[in-house]
Amino acid sequence: MPELPDVEVFARDFASRGLNRKIESVDLRDPDRLRGSAPQDLRAALNGYAFETVKRHGKVLFVKVSCGWWLVMHFGMTGFTAFYDDPADEPGHARLVVGFADGGFFAFDNQRKLGWLELTDDVRAYLRSQGIGPDALELDEAAFREVISGTRGSVKPALMDQEKIAGIGNVYSDEILFQAGIAPEHKGNQLDGQQLARLFEATRNVLRQAVECRADPARMPDDWLTPRREDGDDTCPRCGRPLETCKVGGRTAHFCSHCQA
Numbered sequence: 668m669p670e671l672p673d674v675e676v677f678a679r680d681f682a683s684r685g686l687n688r689k690i691e692s693v694d695l696r697d698p699d700r701l702r703g704s705a706p707q708d709l710r711a712a713l714n715g716y717a718f719e720t721v722k723r724h725g726k727v728l729f730v731k732v733s734c735g736w737w738l739v740m741h742f743g744m745t746g747f748t749a750f751y752d753d754p755a756d757e758p759g760h761a762r763l764v765v766g767f768a769d770g771g772f773f774a775f776d777n778q779r780k781l782g783w784l785e786l787t788d789d790v791r792a793y794l795r796s797q798g799i800g801p802d803a804l805e806l807d808e809a810a811f812r813e814v815i816s817g818t819r820g821s822v823k824p825a826l827m828d829q830e831k832i833a834g835i836g837n838v839y840s841d842e843i844l845f846q847a848g849i850a851p852e853h854k855g856n857q858l859d860g861q862q863l864a865r866l867f868e869a870t871r872n873v874l875r876q877a878v879e880c881r882a883d884p885a886r887m888p889d890d891w892l893t894p895r896r897e898d899g900d901d902t903c904p905r906c907g908r909p910l911e912t913c914k915v916g917g918r919t920a921h922f923c924s925h926c927q928a
């Protein structure tokens with residue numbers, strides 16, 4: 668599922684390839700992927716205009732259109748964006764295809780149909796209406812500590828609570844907790860000052876480094892959990908012991924009980 672680093676990569680790709688190109692066609696292949704507006708409203712908001720600014724917040728991508736509206740993209744479990752020039756390169760589950768006057772295309776792909784598109788004229792009001800809290804990379808240490816230490820439940824679901832900290836999902840919460848040496852079931856309000864400091868630092872470092880790796884596990888450091896899991900290797904990259912799993916907040920956490928306490 669696309670989390671903050673994945674969506675940041677989509678945002679950077681969009682900024683380098685999608686802006687200031689006149690839109691000539693709007694092909695909404697799956698009208699059910701559009702919420703809150705009719706397909707003709709989407710066409711009217713895009714056709715003849717250009718995308719002019721990109722903003723990511725949490726796991727959500729916002730692209731401003733020169734008519735003044737923002738196109739909002741939620742990726743669900745499997746979504747991604749693609750730019751290409753040859754229609755033969757269109758991804759397999761494109762739900763929206765935008766054609767540019769210069770001959771190129773943009774596609775919003777969403778195989779499992781859990782993502783969606785919307786239009787908004789006010790990003791901040793939109794985030795409030797969706798209950799999406801501050802972005803994980805914008806939250807300062809004091810605010811981060813307040814969120815975590817105010818959690819009576821386990822720390823993993825607290826990291827994944829989009830109302831409190833937006834952008835972290837199942838994969839990166841496991842990685843952050845592994846790097847911080849904290850067990851996923853540890854209660855938020857029982858972490859001491861050093862653990863809170865380590866957790867904040869790990870959150871920053873993991874998210875920033877993952878973006879630098881283009882959210883590609885093959886490029887991530889060898890002592891990270893994510894590339895191990897991607898390779899199907901269930902041993903700890905630090906101590907070599909078998910990794911364990913547990914259910915926390917309805918999700919499966921992967922962790923090392925020797926390296927995380």
Ligand SMILES: [Zn+2]
Pocket residue numbers: 903904905906907908923924925926927
């Ligand atoms: Zn270990």
